[in-house]
Amino acid sequence: MTNHYRYIIFYKPYGVLCQFTKDAPTHSTLKDYIDVPDVYPVGRLDWDSEGLLLLTNDGQLQHRLAHPRFGHKRTYWVQVERIPDADAIKRLQTGVEIQDYRTQPAEVRLLPQEPQLPERNPPIRFRKNVPTAWLEMTLTEGKNRQVRRMTAAVGFPTLRLVRVSIAHLQLDDLQLGQWRDLSTSELQFLHNFSKSKSFPPKTNPL
Incomplete structure (x- = not known):
């Protein structure tokens, strides 16, 4: 694990777009809540949904979690x-x-x-x-x-x-509109869990 990576969970309120760019003046964005550069959501929540959102700048982990084969709950x-x-x-x-x-x-x-x-x-x-x-x-x-x-x-x-x-990440005591970094145990579990999911083997074109 590299120290410059960030892993964040955020309690997204209703009406907040899962993006940092503001192209809809009537909606808030993640930028209004999270002042951390270069992190991006893993998956998304619709603007009219609330709850747990995971963000990271770890592109490899983000890719694995977003892949349909991952199948996390x-x-x-x-x-x-x-x-x-x-x-x-x-x-x-x-x-x-x-x-x-x-x-x-x-x-x-x-x-x-x-x-x-x-x-x-x-x-x-x-x-x-x-x-x-x-x-x-x-x-x-x-x-x-x-x-x-x-x-x-x-x-x-x-x-x-x-x-x-x-997966194993919970809102717990996180308040609406708040975010925090993952704990060491949460992060270790996340990495172990993602590595346990195998990707389909690559095939050579005929």
Whole structure:
């Protein structure tokens, strides 16, 4: 491990774009929160999603983590409109069709109570007399707006989406809008975990 590399986790608020350049005047960017040069997000969160974001200037690690073969788990707390029944949960677990793609099996459960999270600004839109529920969803893939498309496909639109973990990395006591460097143990685990994932062998062209 080289000392000049930085490995950062950030609790991204709602409405923040996962980029450092400001090309949308109505949205904040990572630059408004993180004053560290030359780090870039590993993967992304949509502007209307919240939660854990990993950033680094270690290009090799970034490439490995972003590669589909890596298949690391990402866990989300998802507030949906109405209360999903057992059939909807089963469909989310086994895979649903989103456009021309069928999602991979996922770990999905209905949370017994609302998780302790900071208030969202602005708040979600509530509809009178329409209940909401929270799901915990753990995926190993990251298609564009996948969680939202999955819950919509089974009839329960996403109202709020918070990523709470990436592999072994957790939000823990990190506050909304705060970032910190990874601990030595977190970084060692991350490197060991990424090295344990093998890439497909290269083949010579005919």
